[in-house]
Amino acid sequence: MDATQQDPGPSMGVTAHGRLDPDLCLATLAAHAIPGVDERVGAEHRRPVRLHGRVVPLGLRFTPGQVLVRCLDAPLPVADEPALAALVRRWFGLDEDLEPVNAHLARDPLLAPLVARRPALRRIGYPDPFEAAATTVLGQQVSVAAMRTFAGRLVAGWGGDAGPGLRTFPPADVVARIPEDELQAAVGLTRARTRTVLAVARAFVEAGPAADGALPLTRGQLLALPGIGPWSADYLDVRARLDPDAFAAGDLVLRRALGRISAREAEARAEAWRPYRAQALFHLWSQEAYAA
Structure with missing residues (x-):
């Protein structure tokens, strides 16, 4: 059926x-x-x-x-x-208890109307840490739509049957074994991005699964991989590690929401939002994406 x-x-x-x-x-x-x-x-x-x-x-x-x-x-x-x-x-x-989070962020004049508009906003992560890491790499320096296209090609080539009309995102051990040239051609990535995807997959295989579905690689381990920079590590701290005070100061959508300021200025602006900077980031992302 x-x-x-x-x-x-x-x-x-x-x-x-x-x-x-x-x-x-x-x-x-x-x-x-x-x-x-x-x-x-x-x-x-x-x-x-x-x-x-x-x-x-x-x-x-x-x-x-x-x-x-x-x-x-x-x-x-x-x-x-x-x-x-x-x-x-x-x-x-x-x-997460949103009441203290909302009360703290509502003291900021920029965030107060966003909190009032979306008081039930929650930070949404991923069901699988490798999918989070791989799609973060696929989304580096491209739009979300482009990331989805790349990820869809990866799934079409190496995802598994998941039952009624669905496929799985390929696990790390499957991706780690894909020949570099084959992966690059099928997904449409640059050579450097292809190598980063493979490096992440191999690092996940080496680390093994973490308890409770958590990200198995530390921030330092991520940054040691070729092609993983501060934005990718920050984004994974926010979306995969789910650190409530994580913050991606270099994120372009965030900086646009803050008036096209620099990453350094965004970092300074966010000091007032501690220890809930990740929640503030989600509010700003949501405002940019779902302003209607």
Whole structure:
């Protein structure tokens, strides 16, 4: 049966600590959706995740207080529910208490109207740390749309079947074995970017998986890889490591939101937002992307 024709199965509700912004969750997922991996069907976002070493295709719906999760191909075993709930809680920042964060950021005249407009904004990460790192490299110095195109080509070439109309993002051990020339030609990358993707994949394989789906490489290990600079490390601190005070001062969208200032000026401007600079960054990103 085609994924768009499936009857909704039973959902598991994963409750947020406080409010959740359903529209913003869907918009953020859509903005970074990878062709073949992510699919929007009505109010449901669909994509596979890896759970206990196997691929599970999920349907995600959002309410003002919960993420509703269902498996698309078969009922989820009860024993797997805690692991899936933990993955979803981390992915969508559901454990964070937004009240002190909002109160602190609302003292800033620039952020106050953004916090008032989106008081339930949460920092959204990734379901898989290697996907986060690989797509960050693919997105260096190009638009989000270009990153999605590159990632879609990578998935088309080396992703696996994930059930109803979906494919997996290829894991690090698969990417690490791709011949350099073949990867460059298939994805359309520069030689230097191709080598960075392969270096990241090999570093992930060497490091092995981290506990609780965390990023297995330290900031220093990332910066030691060819082609990984401060912006990539900062972005991964924000989106994959989920450090609440991480900040990507060199990010072009951020600097545009702050009036096209320099990275040094952005770093200084953000001092007032500590220890919640990552939340401030998400507010500014969201304002630039979803200003309507």
